[in-house]
Amino acid sequence: xxxxxxxxxxxxxxxxxxxxxxxxxxxxxxxxxxxxxxxxxxxxxxxxxxxxxxxxxxxxxxxxxxxxxxxxxxxxxxxxxxxxxxxxxxxxxxxxxxxxxxxxxxxxxxxxxxxxxxxxxxxxxxxxxxxxxxxxxxxxxxxxxxxxxxxxxxxxxxxxxxxxxxxxxxxxxxxxxxxxxxxxxxxxxxxxxxxxxxxxxxxxxxxxxxxxxxxxxxxxxxxxxxxxxxxxxxxxxxxxxxxxxxxxxxxxxxxxxxxxxxxxxxxxxxxxxxxxxxxxxxxxxxxxxxxxxxxxxxxxxxxxxxxxxxxxxxxxx
Amino acid sequence: xxxxxxxxxxxxxxxxxxxxxxxxxxxxxxxxxxxxxxxxxxxxxxxxxxxxxxxxxxxxxxxxxxxxxxxxxxxxxxxxxxxxxxxxxxxxxxxxxxxxxxxxxxxxxxxxxxxxxxxxxxxxxxxxxxxxxxxxxxxxxxxxxxxxxxxxxxxxxxxxxxxxxxxxxxxxxxxxxxxxxxxxxxxxxxxxxxxxxxxxxxxxxxxxxxxxxxxxxxxxxxxxxxxxxxxxxxxxxxxxxxxxxxxxxxxxxxxxxxxxxxxxxxxxxxxxxxxxxxxxxxxxxxxxxxxxxxxxxxxxxxxxxxxxxxxxxxxxxxxxxxxxxxxxxxxxxxxxxxxxxxxxxxxxxxxxxxxxxxxxxxxxxxxxxxxxxx
Numbered sequence: 001x002x003x004x005x006x007x008x009x010x011x012x013x014x015x016x017x018x019x020x021x022x023x024x025x026x027x028x029x030x031x032x033x034x035x036x037x038x039x040x041x042x043x044x045x046x047x048x049x050x051x052x053x054x055x056x057x058x059x060x061x062x063x064x065x066x067x068x069x070x071x072x073x074x075x076x077x078x079x080x081x082x083x084x085x086x087x088x089x090x091x092x093x094x095x096x097x098x099x100x101x102x103x104x105x106x107x108x109x110x111x112x113x114x115x116x117x118x119x120x121x122x123x124x125x126x127x128x129x130x131x132x133x134x135x136x137x138x139x140x141x142x143x144x145x146x147x148x149x150x151x152x153x154x155x156x157x158x159x160x161x162x163x164x165x166x167x168x169x170x171x172x173x174x175x176x177x178x179x180x181x182x183x184x185x186x187x188x189x190x191x192x193x194x195x196x197x198x199x200x201x202x203x204x205x206x207x208x209x210x211x212x213x214x215x216x217x218x219x220x221x222x223x224x225x226x227x228x229x230x231x232x233x234x235x236x237x238x239x240x241x242x243x244x245x246x247x248x249x250x251x252x253x254x255x256x257x258x259x260x261x262x263x264x265x266x267x268x269x270x271x272x273x274x275x276x277x278x279x280x281x282x283x284x285x286x287x288x289x290x291x292x293x294x295x296x297x298x299x300x301x302x303x304x305x306x307x308x309x310x311x312x313x314x315x316x317x
Numbered sequence: 318x319x320x321x322x323x324x325x326x327x328x329x330x331x332x333x334x335x336x337x338x339x340x341x342x343x344x345x346x347x348x349x350x351x352x353x354x355x356x357x358x359x360x361x362x363x364x365x366x367x368x369x370x371x372x373x374x375x376x377x378x379x380x381x382x383x384x385x386x387x388x389x390x391x392x393x394x395x396x397x398x399x400x401x402x403x404x405x406x407x408x409x410x411x412x413x414x415x416x417x418x419x420x421x422x423x424x425x426x427x428x429x430x431x432x433x434x435x436x437x438x439x440x441x442x443x444x445x446x447x448x449x450x451x452x453x454x455x456x457x458x459x460x461x462x463x464x465x466x467x468x469x470x471x472x473x474x475x476x477x478x479x480x481x482x483x484x485x486x487x488x489x490x491x492x493x494x495x496x497x498x499x500x501x502x503x504x505x506x507x508x509x510x511x512x513x514x515x516x517x518x519x520x521x522x523x524x525x526x527x528x529x530x531x532x533x534x535x536x537x538x539x540x541x542x543x544x545x546x547x548x549x550x551x552x553x554x555x556x557x558x559x560x561x562x563x564x565x566x567x568x569x570x571x572x573x574x575x576x577x578x579x580x581x582x583x584x585x586x587x588x589x590x591x592x593x594x595x596x597x598x599x600x601x602x603x604x605x606x607x608x609x610x611x612x613x614x615x616x617x618x619x620x621x622x623x624x625x626x627x628x629x630x631x632x633x634x635x636x637x638x639x640x641x642x643x644x645x646x647x648x649x650x651x652x653x654x655x656x657x658x659x660x661x662x663x664x665x666x667x668x669x670x671x672x673x674x675x676x677x678x679x680x681x682x683x684x685x686x687x688x689x690x691x
Contacts, residue, residue, distance in 0.1 A: 209428055209430060209433075211426045211427075211428050211430040212430050212432060214392075214395070214397045214417065214424075214426075214430070215424065215426060215430035215432075216432070216443065217396075217397070217416070217417040217418045218395055218396075218397075218417050218418070218420075218422055218423070218424045218492075219418075219423075219443050219444035219447055219491065219495060220418050220419075220444055220447030220448055220495065221418055221443070221447050222416075222418050223418075225447070229432075229443075230432060233434050234433065234434055
């Protein structure tokens with residue numbers, strides 16, 4: 001069939017036809033029958049085909065389980081419909097505390113990534129492509145190591161016999177408790193999440209016309225004023241994107257907080273895990289998980305709305 | 318000698334309290350002087366020992382191909398690039414080491430560099446805000462300058478809602494509202510279509526004449542340079558080849574580069590005979606020496622524009638045979654083969670056109686041609 005199609009195409013169009021026309025009709029003839037079918041498939045269908053694998057994966061592995069999760073969260077252990085899981089969660093001050101602490105850690109991680117990541121992104125912007133590639137690799141390197149190994153590495157670094165404690169002792173400072181608290185979780189999370197903040201920020205900074213700052217300087221603005229009035233507001237989209245990614249990933253992260261936070265710092269994903277695997281109360285685990293999804297999504301939507309209003313459409317247009 | 322800070326304060330008070338009028342030319346500001354200014358970028362000397370001095374109120378153009386160092390020179394004047402040598406002076410004050418935000422220079426960039434997150438009014442007001450001009454006064458001045466550049470009613474728009482020409486005007490307004498010592502224009506017209514480019518540049522020249530701010534334009538467009546400038550500095554490879562009025566630059570180029578870069582030219586090799594004449598292919602022709610007159614017997618090159626060549630049946634001049642004539646609408650192009658090579662003449666449309674093969678003389682006024690020692 002393919003051979004016939006090719007022969008046909010060649011015979012009809014002749015040797016002087018464009019390089020694409022002869023061989024091009026071959027594969028098409030193979031699939032659809034008619035040799036002249038080249039280009040007859042609607043453009044939107046081709047586009048849809050490109051997106052199809054992703055759509056299928058999302059539908060099967062995300063949307064469908066999410067519905068199952070929501071459905072499960074309204075059931076008792078025996079399968080009867082109930083609001084009990086949510087009543088239990090929201091009625092228990094302990095769980096409300098856990099939710100609050102989760103959001104707090106996520107917010108602090110986001111702020112930490114922003115404070116450390118912004119200067120880094122600014123530094124990267126002015127470098128040559130070669131240096132930038134190396135810096136990007138450096139930034140992404142924590143993601144190349146298993147999360148568990150990385151977290152255990154931090155256990156060593158921050159531990160009572162680790163280098164941080166040694167340096168502090170050498171300076172005559174009694175090392176504070178660095179492990180199994182919020183600080184440890186924050187350090188570990190910022191380390192992993194930095195790349196998710198810096199990369200979108202870089203994209204935003206790169207889109208700023210490089211003559212804007214000289215223009216502002218020429219009009220009498222010193223360096224800091226240029227930053228506050230020009231660079232910072234124009235990089236808001238990158239900050240927004242980075243903050244959203246870091247916040248939601250941190251709020252739902254499990255391994256790093258579990259290892260570095262120890263028994264004292266308990267975040268939402270930890271309780272989802274214990275309810276599902278230890279207590280075997282799947283509906284309650286589903287309810288905790290869904291509360292986290294709803295609260296995180298709600299906060300992010302509110303946050304983006306707020307930024308949109310604050311900076312007007314100019315930043316996002 | 319005044320210190321930098323007192324000068325700043327003096328400037329600030331000038332720009333806030335009084336609306337400057339260029340009534341007395343002697344009191345006008347904006348005398349720029351460059352003395353041996355150099356810049357090395359990436360190990361290469363992109364600007365080598367540039368000297369120039371402007372008159373207050375002058376429109377001076379740095380003209381040259383890309384990479385000739387003209388934009389680098391402008392950026393050193395603005396302070397965006399530090400000079401690696403030499404002196405930059407504005408009205409007698411050394412600003413070589415002054416950071417850009419403490420110089421009083423209004424710059425218009427090729428990309429316009431309008432702040433996309435601010436309205437046109439806020440863009441224009443930016444410089445005034447930096448100078449701590451009170452809000453009411455700021456509004457008044459912004460309105461005034463927007464009207465001056467023909468953008469009244471656009472104050473509330475964002476830059477992306479404006480056409481290229483309007484953005485250009487807004488950038489100009491933003492640069493002018495701070496009443497700068499110097500107005501620096503970096504290829505400001507090159508992103509506009511041909512018609513708009515000509516119209517806008519006429520407007521800019523008219524505006525510049527009116528407000529009398531010393532202006533430095535950087536361009537690679539020789540026609541633009543000839544049309545707008547009081548004087549042109551032709552640059553190549555980091556040096557100024559010639560600095561003169563447009564007419565002199567055009568009719569009496571000093572170097573091969575200037576001659577070739579601006580329009581078409583007949584370059585004829587000959588020998589100086591002293592007294593402002595030289596001998597080309599056995600004929601005595603007149604040309605004006607650029608700089609010191611060449612010594613008798615020195616090898617010279619004579620530059621003659623096609624427009625100034627007259628074709629005569631006889632008389633003094635370069636003899637030759639008409640090789641080709643062509644009607645081009647506004648001009649008639651006539652190529653004559655002479656002993657010194659082909660000479661092209663662009664005759665007026667109503668000139669008497671010689672026949673091909675006719676023996677003729679090519680002549681020109683000595684003041685309309687230049688000669689330079691080779």
